[in-house]
Each structure stands twice: as C-alpha cells, then as structure tokens.
Amino acid sequence: MVGLSSGEKQFIQGGIAQDLRCDGRKRLTYRPIYVETGVIPQANGSARIRMGATDVIASVKAELGKPSSLQPDKGKVFIHIDCSPTAEPAFEGRGGEELSAELSVALQCCLLGGKSGAGAAIDLSSLVVVEGKNCWDLYIDGLVVSSDGNLLDALGAAIKAALSNTGIPRVQVTADASSDEQPEVDISDEEFLQFDTSAVPVIVTLTKVGRHYIVDATSEEESQMSSAVSISVNRQGHICGITKRGGAGLDPSIILDMISVAKHVSEQLLNKLDSEIAAAEAEVEDDES
Amino acid sequence: MAGKATSTPTTYSPSPTSHKTKVPIFSDDRVRPDGRGFNQCRPAFFRTGAVNAASGSAYAEFGNTKVIVSVFGPRESKKAMKYSDIGRLNCNVSFSTFANLVHREGSDHKEYTTILHKALEGAIMLETFPKTTVDVFALVLESGGSAKLPIICFSISISDNFVMHVVGDLSVVISCASLALADAGIMMYDLVASVSLSCLNKNLVIDPILGEENCEDGGLMITCLPSRYEVTQLTVTGEWSTPMLNEGMQLCLDACAELAKIMRSCLVDAAPGSEE
Numbered sequence: 335m336v337g338l339s340s341g342e343k344q345f346i347q348g349g350i351a352q353d354l355r356c357d358g359r360k361r362l363t364y365r366p367i368y369v370e371t372g373v374i375p376q377a378n379g380s381a382r383i384r385m386g387a388t389d390v391i392a393s394v395k396a397e398l399g400k401p402s403s404l405q406p407d408k409g410k411v412f413i414h415i416d417c418s419p420t421a422e423p424a425f426e427g428r429g430g431e432e433l434s435a436e437l438s439v440a441l442q443c444c445l446l447g448g449k450s451g452a453g454a455a456i457d458l459s460s461l462v463v464v465e466g467k468n469c470w471d472l473y474i475d476g477l478v479v480s481s482d483g484n485l486l487d488a489l490g491a492a493i494k495a496a497l498s499n500t501g502i503p504r505v506q507v508t509a510d511a512s513s514d515e516q517p518e519v520d521i522s523d524e525e526f527l528q529f530d531t532s533a534v535p536v537i538v539t540l541t542k543v544g545r546h547y548i549v550d551a552t553s554e555e556e557s558q559m560s561s562a563v564s565i566s567v568n569r570q571g572h573i574c575g576i577t578k579r580g581g582a583g584l585d586p587s588i589i590l591d592m593i594s595v596a597k598h599v600s601e602q603l604l605n606k607l608d609s610e611i612a613a614a615e616a617e618v619e620d621d622e623s
Numbered sequence: 624m625a626g627k628a629t630s631t632p633t634t635y636s637p638s639p640t641s642h643k644t645k646v647p648i649f650s651d652d653r654v655r656p657d658g659r660g661f662n663q664c665r666p667a668f669f670r671t672g673a674v675n676a677a678s679g680s681a682y683a684e685f686g687n688t689k690v691i692v693s694v695f696g697p698r699e700s701k702k703a704m705k706y707s708d709i710g711r712l713n714c715n716v717s718f719s720t721f722a723n724l725v726h727r728e729g730s731d732h733k734e735y736t737t738i739l740h741k742a743l744e745g746a747i748m749l750e751t752f753p754k755t756t757v758d759v760f761a762l763v764l765e766s767g768g769s770a771k772l773p774i775i776c777f778s779i780s781i782s783d784n785f786v787m788h789v790v791g792d793l794s795v796v797i798s799c800a801s802l803a804l805a806d807a808g809i810m811m812y813d814l815v816a817s818v819s820l821s822c823l824n825k826n827l828v829i830d831p832i833l834g835e836e837n838c839e840d841g842g843l844m845i846t847c848l849p850s851r852y853e854v855t856q857l858t859v860t861g862e863w864s865t866p867m868l869n870e871g872m873q874l875c876l877d878a879c880a881e882l883a884k885i886m887r888s889c890l891v892d893a894a895p896g897s898e899e
Contacts, residue, residue, distance in 0.1 A: 432737075439734045448822070448861025452840035563857070573868055576859035581745035583853025586876060590869060597865070 350543045364550045369610040371499040372618045379500025383492040387482035392492035394500045399471035409461020409469040415476040444566035444575035455534040483552040490537035495611045501526030535568040538596040567600035664830040669889040671806040679807020683799035688767040692800045694807040697755035710752035714740040714759045722766040742797045742846040745855040748810040761796045794819045813848035816879040845875040849883035
C-alpha cells in the first residue's frame with residue numbers, strides 16, 4: 335500500500351483536476367511502452383512489457399489436449415496471472431492471491447469473449463486439430479515482476495504481444511482413427527504457424543480520481559481512486575469486455591462517457607502497441623539470422 | 624522460439640473451419656424457450672427471515688434459480704485482523720452439489736465471491752460498524768437451468784470449470800444478499816439490485832437462463848443502487864457495438880428499478896405491524 339501524506343494526496347488530486355499529472359503527463363496520456371518478445375525460450379511465445387516502473391511478462395504455452403464434450407469444435411484457453419512477492423511485499427500470501435484472482439478474472443472477461451465466441455481474442459475453433467478428439471490447450475500465464483499501477487492494461491498488452499510471438503507446431507493427422515480411438519498425430523518440430531492476432535483487443539483502464547478520469551495510473555494515483563473501469567476494445571472499435579473495480583457507485587451516463595473516451599484512446603494505443611510489437615519481432619528475427 | 628520465423632507467416636488453422644448452421648434457440652418470433660418475451664424478466668419471489676440462526680437472511684426464487692443468503696454479525700473481527708475504523712465485509716458464494724444438471728463437488732467460486740463483495744461494499748455504510756465484520760454467506764440451491772431447453776448438457780469434463788458460467792445466478796445472489804443485509808439491519812445507502820442480459824444474434828434478452836447464456840454472443844451484468852441511480856458493478860463479455868451496449872444498459876437499469884420495487888415491497892410486508 336502506498337503511504338501518502340495529505341499534502342501529497344491533494345497535490346495528486348489537484349494536478350489531475352488541472353490536467354497535469356505528477357510525471358508531466360496529461361490525463362489521457364500513457365507512459366512510454368517498451369515491448370520485448372521471445373523472452374522465455376521454453377514457451378511457445380512470450381513477451382515482456384514495461385510501462386514506467388510496471389513490468390510484466392506473459393507467456394503462451396500450447397499443449398495437445400482433448401476438447402470438452404460440450405464444445406467439441408473448440409480448443410481451450412486458460413489465463414492465469416501470478417503476482418510475485420518480489421514485486422511488492424503486499425503480494426505475499428493472501429494479498430497476492432486475491433489480486434491474482436481478480437486480474438485473471440478481469441482478463442478472462444476482457445479477452446475470452448462471449449460464450450458463442452464473439453469478440454474473443456483467439457478464435458477457439460482454430461485450435462481444433464480433430465473435432466472432438468484433439469485440440470490445442472493454450473495456457474496463457476502472466477507474471478507481475480514489478481508493479482507501479484495499471485497492471486491490467488500492461489498484462490493485456492503483454493498477452494497480445496505474446497500471442498503475436500506464439501508459434502504453434504504444425505500437426506499432421508497420420509492415421510484417421512475410427513469413432514472411439516484417439517487419432518495419431520504427428521507434431522512437427524520445424525514448422526510453426528502463427529496466430530492471427532488482429533482480433534486481440536487492448537484493455538484501457540480509466541481510473542476515476544475526483545471528478546475526472548485518467549489512463550495508465552501509477553500506484554500513487556491508484557491509491558486516490560474512487561473506482562476504475564477497464565474496457566477492452568478491438569480494432570473495429572467494438573467493446574469486448576468491461577469490468578469495474580472499486581466499490582463506489584458511478585452514474586450510468588459517466589460510464590457511457592468513459593466508454594467513448596476508451597474507444598478513442600484505444601485506437602492510439604493499438605497503433606502504438608502494434609508498431610512496438612512489430613519492431614520487437616523484427617529485432618528477434620535479426621538476432622536469429 | 625528458434626526456427627519459427629517462416630518467410631510468410633500463415634494464419635494458424637489446422638482444420639478447415641466448417642460453417643455449421645446454428646440451431647436457432649428461439650423457435651417462434653420473439654418468444655423464448657420458457658415462454659417469456661425478450662424484455663421480460665422471470666417472475667421474482669423474495670422472502671426474508673429464511674434462516675433463524677442468522678441476524679438476517681433472505682430467500683429468492685427467480686424461475687428455477689433458488690438462492691438463500693444469510694448475514695451474520697456485525698461481530699468482532701478476527702484477532703489476526705488489523706485495527707480498522709470502518710467495518711469489514713466478508714462474502715462467500717457456494718453452490719449446493721445438486722445445483723447443476725451435472726453433479727459436481729462443491730467447487731471454488733472465488734470469482735463470484737469477489738464480484739459479490741464488490742457489488743455490495745459500495746452500498747453498505749461500513750463506517751457504522753467499526754472494528755467488526757459482517758459475514759454474507761450465499762448458497763445457490765438450484766442453478767438457473769431448465770430441462771426443457773433444446774440444449775441440454777449431459778456431461779462436463781472437469782477441466783472446463785474455467786468458463787464463467789451462469790452469470791444469471793450471480794445477479795440473483797447479489798439482489799438476495801442486499802435484502803438479507805436489510806433484514807439484518809445493516810445500514811445501507813440503498814438496496815442493491817442486479818440484472819443480467821444476453822445478446823443473441825443482435826437480440827437483447829433480459830434475465831437469461833442457462834441455455835440462452837450458453838450460446839450468447841455477449842453478456843452484460845449490471846448491479847446498481849436504484850434510488851441513487853448509481854452503478855456499483857458492471858461486467859461485460861463478448862463483442863458489443865456502442866449503441867447496442869447503451870440499449871442493453873438502459874434495459875438492465877430499468878429492470879433493476881422494477882426489481883427494487885419488488886424487493887422493497889417484500890421488506891415492507893415482513894416489517895412488524897404491516898399485517899394490521
């Protein structure tokens with residue numbers, strides 16, 4: 335928890351009211367984003383995102399599994415977030431667990447889309463190898479290495495970058511099995527295929543401090559919030575998920591206003607993130623060649 | 624990952640996507656499987672004082688969804704807790720083993736617990752009971768499935784409990800919990816009403832049941848304080864366009880106001896002296 339004197343609190347709130355925050359940003363400006371991809375060699379894809387002192391890593395692992403009997407034509411995606419006590423002593427034990435669970439649920443809500451698959455970051459039906467028999471299970475794991483506010487946006491961006499970096503081995507079905515048996519599959523260790531990540535939304539969290547709201551809040555600013563709304567928006571400008579943090583109530587008209595602001599901000603964030611990811615990917619390829 | 628960089632990155636799709644025609648869930652025009660219209664909620668029934676041992680309790684029945692919530696306290700916080708000059712709220716949501724169509728061991732519903740907590744804490748005047756804790760325990764006796772639906776789940780593999788299922792149950796839990804809190808005499812700014820809504824093929828369907836939720840394109844759950852017209856909790860999943868979302872939110876808020884009327888009349892009926 336951030337310990338602030340009443341003078342500091344007033345300074346933060348006053349600054350936000352005047353559209354000039356402690357680090358010189360305006361209310362709707364992000365901190366510079368640094369993207370690194372391919373940071374974990376054991377994973378199928380990984381990325382590290384830094385925004386100020388916030389530092390997160392996301393990794394994607396793919397394993398062959400069995401589709402659930404309810405949805406035989408769909409693969410499965412699991413999102414789990416870990417808050418390491420190395421980032422902050424408060425993350426030790428239950429504190430970290432609660433935050434991890436909250437972040438995991440928020441990301442599932444923002445990235446996995448509706449039950450029919452509309453608005454999902456990854457088309458689950460593209461993960462099926464043999465319908466009802468084999469599919470890819472994607473394990474998306476996030477790790478908070480260092481925390482200075484706005485973890486959800488950073489994790490969302492890291493997952494997007496990690497998915498762009500992910501290579502799934504090409505699978506050949508060698509023997510077509512009869513109805514009951516598991517088909518034999520041959521997993522290539524040379525050929526890898528990449529995801530179409532154009533549908534992956536970005537998450538924009540608007541933190542309400544006083545009467546105004548800001549993006550990309552630092553932990554000092556977050557300690558002054560009354561509530562925060564996280565909105566995930568995709569390339570088409572469609573909303574893919576909303577979650578709200580903080581118990582204080584919000585007027586519905588403010589929420590609608592927040593949504594339109596988030597749509598506007600997300601466009602810039604998407605462009606910025608896409609160019610950063612492309613630059614990071616180019617760097618990885620340069621290193622390999 | 625070494626060797627991954629192919630010259631032309633192809634989109635990953637090992638099996639050709641087969642375009643299956645979806646079985647439409649609505650057979651007739653604008654009539655839902657259980658006979659309701661699109662903008663019609665299930666009939667709601669509330670009763671307070673369902674559990675004698677608790678300081679306050681409530682039972683709610685929305686169609687097939689049956690929920691019981693007990694409130695204990697305010698009582699002394701555990702010794703291990705630090706001093707706090709405002710009260711604490713402790714929530715728990717559990718499902719009975721027979722709540723679903725498929726028998727499942729009492730699984731962990733942490734995500735429900737957090738949402739319930741966040742939905743209620745904004746409404747309770749925590750400063751009225753410093754140093755103490757109020758416990759809110761919710762039990763879903765029966766989950767909102769209907770056996771007459773075209774989509775019947777026969778078996779669920781253990782691994783898919785990551786799916787955020789039956790949001791409709793949760794909104795009943797939240798509304799019922801606020802009634803139980805009122806029954807316990809906990810000071811609140813307002814009752815908390817919660818309504819969920821599904822978007823199915825561009826149709827907005829309020830208060831969805833299990834079968835409808837299972838094939839929704841988008842889901843929306845709003846928790847609000849109807850008299851103050853404030854939203855304390857909002858969860859949206861799936862893909863939404865802004866006009867659709869606006870319409871959905873407005874529908875939910877209107878339904879919340881209706882629901883609050885029913886809840887209030889239940890409290891008035893239960894109040895001593897109302898029989899006269």
